[in-house]
Amino acid sequence: MHYPAWKYILIVVALVISGIYALPNLYPDEPAIQITSTSAGTSLDQNVLTQSQRLLDDAGLSHHGGNLENNSVLIRLNTAEDQLKAQDTLRKNLGENYVVALNLAQTTPTWLRDIGAKPMKLGLDLRGGVRFVLEVDMNKALERRLETASQDVRRHLRNEKVAIKSLRTTTDGMVLTFDSNDERDKAQRTLAGTMADFALRPVMSQDGATLEMSYTESSLNQINEYAVGQNLTTLRNRINELGVAEALVQSQGTNRIVVELPGVQDTAEAKRVLGRTANLEFRLVADGADSFTGGVPPAGTEAFPFGTLDGMPLLLNRQAIITGDRVQNAQVGVDETGRPQVSITLDNAGGKLMQSATAPNQGKQMAVLFIENKQRVKFETDPTTGETTEVRTPYAETRVINRATIQAVLGTSFVITGLDSHAEASELALLLRSGALAAPMYFVEERTIGPSLGQENIDKGLFASQIGYLLVFLWMIVFYRACGVIANIALAFNIIMLGAVMSILGSSLTLPGIAGIVLTMGMAVDANVLIFERIREEIAGGSNIKTAIMAGFDRAFSSIFDANLTTLLVAFILFAIGTGPIKGFAITLAIGILTSLFTAIIITRALMQIWYGYRKNLTKISIG
Numbered sequence: 001m002h003y004p005a006w007k008y009i010l011i012v013v014a015l016v017i018s019g020i021y022a023l024p025n026l027y028p029d030e031p032a033i034q035i036t037s038t039s040a041g042t043s044l045d046q047n048v049l050t051q052s053q054r055l056l057d058d059a060g061l062s063h064h065g066g067n068l069e070n071n072s073v074l075i076r077l078n079t080a081e082d083q084l085k086a087q088d089t090l091r092k093n094l095g096e097n098y099v100v101a102l103n104l105a106q107t108t109p110t111w112l113r114d115i116g117a118k119p120m121k122l123g124l125d126l127r128g129g130v131r132f133v134l135e136v137d138m139n140k141a142l143e144r145r146l147e148t149a150s151q152d153v154r155r156h157l158r159n160e161k162v163a164i165k166s167l168r169t170t171t172d173g174m175v176l177t178f179d180s181n182d183e184r185d186k187a188q189r190t191l192a193g194t195m196a197d198f199a200l201r202p203v204m205s206q207d208g209a210t211l212e213m214s215y216t217e218s219s220l221n222q223i224n225e226y227a228v229g230q231n232l233t234t235l236r237n238r239i240n241e242l243g244v245a246e247a248l249v250q251s252q253g254t255n256r257i258v259v260e261l262p263g264v265q266d267t268a269e270a271k272r273v274l275g276r277t278a279n280l281e282f283r284l285v286a287d288g289a290d291s292f293t294g295g296v297p298p299a300g301t302e303a304f305p306f307g308t309l310d311g312m313p314l315l316l317n318r319q320a321i322i323t324g325d326r327v328q329n330a331q332v333g334v335d336e337t338g339r340p341q342v343s344i345t346l347d348n349a350g351g352k353l354m355q356s357a358t359a360p361n362q363g364k365q366m367a368v369l370f371i372e373n374k375q376r377v378k379f380e381t382d383p384t385t386g387e388t389t390e391v392r393t394p395y396a397e398t399r400v401i402n403r404a405t406i407q408a409v410l411g412t413s414f415v416i417t418g419l420d421s422h423a424e425a426s427e428l429a430l431l432l433r434s435g436a437l438a439a440p441m442y443f444v445e446e447r448t449i450g451p452s453l454g455q456e457n458i459d460k461g462l463f464a465s466q467i468g469y470l471l472v473f474l475w476m477i478v479f480y481r482a483c484g485v486i487a488n489i490a491l492a493f494n495i496i497m498l499g500a501v502m503s504i505l506g507s508s509l510t511l512p513g514i515a516g517i518v519l520t521m522g523m524a525v526d527a528n529v530l531i532f533e534r535i536r537e538e539i540a541g542g543s544n545i546k547t548a549i550m551a552g553f554d555r556a557f558s559s560i561f562d563a564n565l566t567t568l569l570v571a572f573i574l575f576a577i578g579t580g581p582i583k584g585f586a587i588t589l590a591i592g593i594l595t596s597l598f599t600a601i602i603i604t605r606a607l608m609q610i611w612y613g614y615r616k617n618l619t620k621i622s623i624g
Contacts, residue, residue, distance in 0.1 A: 003609040011606055014598070015493060018500035024108040024119040025499055031083035032105035033090060035073040035098055038374075048098075049073045052090055059089045065105070071423070076105045092379050092388075102130055120499060121508040132259040133252065133445035134235075137394070141227035141439035142172065142220075149198075150174055151319075153191065153213075160190045165208065173198060173214035177207045184209040197222075224254060230438035232257060238430065257441065279372075279437070280324040280416075284357070285365035285403060289315035304369060306400045314400050316367055321357040326350025330429040335417055340425035342416045351412030358410045368402040368416055370428075394442060461514035468518045469495075472525055480532050482622030486607045487528040487600075494524050494592075494599040501591050510584035520592025523567070527600035530556045532623055545618045553605050560600065568593050 035052060037044060049066050052073060056063050063086070065076035077083045083102060090100045108118060146169045153174065157164055164187075165177040178184040181202075188200050188211055197219040201212045215223070228251050235257060239247045248260040286292075286301040292315040297303045303313040329345040346354060358366070376393045402416050416428075472491065476484030498520065502509065535552030543551060571593065574586035612618060 003606060003613065007602060008606060011603055014497065018493075018497040020112070020115070021117045021500040021503050022496050024112050024117050024503060027107045027109070027119060029104035029106055029119065031077045031080050032103045033075045033077065033083060033086045034101050034103040035075075035090065035094070036071065036101075038097055038099055044068065044071065044073050048094075049075075052094070055089055055093050056086055059085065061086050061089065074103070074105060096376055116504075118503060118506075120503045121506060122510075130261045131445075132261075132443060134231075134257045134259065134441040135444045136227055136231055136255045136257065136438075137440045137442065138224060138227060138255050139171075141223060142215075143169075144439065145223055146174065149195070153195065156190055156194050157187055160186070162187045162190060170214070172220065173212065176211045176213065177205070178209045178211070181209045184211050187211055227438040228255065228257065231441060234437050235259060256444070280327075281320040281369040281371065282322050282354070283316040283320050283367055283369055284361060285367050286315040286317050289365075304398050304400050306403065309397060309399055311399065314367060314403065316369065316400070320369075321366070322346065322350045322353050326353070332422065332425045332429045333415070335415075339417060340422045342425050342429050344414055344416060346412045348412070354410045354412070354414075358406050358408075362406050362408065365403055365405050367400045367404075370399055370401045372397045394440070461511060465514060465518055465521075468521055472521055476525055476528070480528075480623055482611070483528075483532055483535075483608070486604060486611065487525055487532075489607060490528070490599040490604045491521060491524050493603055494520070494595050497595040497599065498588075498592050501595065502588070505587075505591075507587045507591075508584055509588070512582065512585035513588040516585045516588030516592060519589065520596060523564070523593065524596040524600055527556075527560045527564070527596060528604055530559055531600070531604070535621070535623060539621070539623075545612065545621050549608055549612060549621070553601070553608075557601065560597070564593050564597055 033052075035044065035048065046068065049068060052075060053063065053066055056075070061082050062078050063075050063082070064078070065074075067074055075086070077086055087100055087102060090098075094100065106113065106118065112118075150167060150169060153167065153176070154164065162183055163179065165179055167174060167176050169175075176184075176187065178187065184202055188202060191198070191211075191213070192200055195213070197215060198213040199216050201214075203210050203212055232249060232251060236249050239249065239259070239261075248258070250258055252258045286298070288298070292303065292313065294303075294313055297315060300318050301315050302318050303315050305311040306314040326346050326349065327344055328347050328350075331343045333341050333343055335341045374395055374397060376395060378391045378393075379388050380391050381388045404417070469491070473488045476487050478484070480487065495517070498517065507513075531552050534556045535548050538548035538551045539545065568590060571586045571590040575583050575590070578586060612621060
């Protein structure tokens with residue numbers, strides 16, 4: 001028997017690294033409250049930390065370890081119950097300029113964190129987490145669709161040389177008036193073939209010949225489904241950009257979306273980014289903008305603050321050139337002066353619209369309008385019952401973030417400058433890159449998944465794992481004696497390596513993931529069973545002990561490899577088509593298969609070599 005020295009070195013290196021990176025799992029995280037500003041790039045100072053600690057003291061909530069980190073305030077609490085009470089207290093007293101979110105603070109020693117070692121993340125079913133319910137504003141979705149449709153109507157009628165006296169939008173359609181019935185009938189014939197989403201109805205009114213256009217029932221359902229579907233896709237993209245692991249995003253009912261964020265996550269950042277419904281509009285600066293100082297804007301124009309919300313008003317054309325939904329990609333960079341900028345890439349349709357708008361307007365100015373839909377949250381107490389309820393009022397913040405002269409015809413690529421900070425530029429790029437929202441969304445519910453249930457699941461999962469390991473341990477010893485002990489040692493190394501790999505990859509451990517670990521233990525010793533049975537057959541066939549050991553490993557390899565390969569393919573399929581906990585099970589199973597192959601073939605073979613390979617005159621083996 002001979003075993004190469006490099007394999008011993010490989011085993012030692014793998015076990016040392018696994019031991020170090022599995023070590024943080026012995027240091028559990030503790031509950032904490034994270035406070036950030038609603039505006040990206042705004043750093044909180046010591047005054048916010050001191051004010052927050054004083055509010056918690058006044059509420060009788062014990063806390064420790066408050067500090068400033070990553071533009072936010074982090075305050076550690078003693079219990080999960082105190083964490084929930086602290087969130088309510090701070091949300092009610094700090095105001096709407098701050099995001100107060102639940103989080104977990106690491107207790108891992110600094111030297112481990114310095115080398116990137118961190119504990120395994122726990123899923124929503126184990127650690128608990130945050131559950132958001134967002135409601136899609138369907139009225140806004142319909143309003144946006146009508147704006148686009150009204151432009152199409154004007155274009156179609158202009159091409160057919162049909163003059164419109166007036167056009168106004170209603171809650172579910174448009175009303176067009178004409179100078180004569182002939183003009184109205186001609187418009188109806190034109191629009192019947194081009195605007196199939198609308199039901200057309202000619203009527204007579206005080207304004208004259210009128211054509212009423214209203215969305216059909218099927219069209220309204222289609223708009224509703226599109227708005228929810230587009231917002232679902234955008235939210236998933238934003239969560240992926242944030243690096244939130246094992247998140248669940250799904251629709252609920254006709255106009256709501258549920259987002260569940262498990263484990264150690266920057267929930268304050270996630271909540272701010274998920275809740276932002278920012279969009280961009282590119283508009284031409286109106287003629288006479290430099291002389292406009294306030295008041296009622298001229299017809300066809302609108303005034304918006306420039307730079308900040310209290311900046312001087314800038315007059316823009318009412319008609320937008322393009323909006324943010326035409327953006328295909330957005331990347332952060334810096335200009336020649338070191339100021340942040342965002343490089344924009346439009347789709348083909350957006351590039352053509354931009355080209356058509358800038359070609360005849362070279363020398364004029366174009367502005368970038370930043371629009372963000374928000375909610376004001378107030379807490380009102382019922383004088384009779386004493387219950388406190390949240391009252392949410394939606395509103396929109398609009399400001400011009402950039403104004404520049406059109407030097408040449410623009411196409412699909414250009415840059416946006418004039419941003420205040422790199423953090424603001426990064427967040428704007430993220431929002432644009434992840435896709436535009438079809439309609440604004442508002443938080444209607446934020447709920448915490450209770451940690452008591454999670455702890456019960458953890459305890460039961462650990463108990464099941466311990467029972468499983470104990471049964472496997474006893475079974476291997478009873479049937480394979482000393483060789484069974486070797487297999488059990490390799491199995492222990494397998495569990496350590498599995499935990500280390502999951503910690504390094506940042507995978508979340510869920511309850512199905514624990515089932516995957518238990519399954520891995522059975523599969524790991526299954527490989528050893530094949531090897532030991534093959535050794536028994538070789539000995540029964542007359543081979544000497546050392547030859548039988550070598551033949552057992554060599555000839556069982558193909559069976560072990562084929563069996564694990566098919567299971568690995570199943571794990572990949574589960575990961576590809578599954579969501580949430582199913583992905584957690586697939587990840588644990590896949591990692592467990594790979595570590596099992598290493599421990600069952602490499603480590604078990606090395607231990608057999610150490611125990612039997614260096615003995616002279618070996619006449620028997622303890623294999624049952």
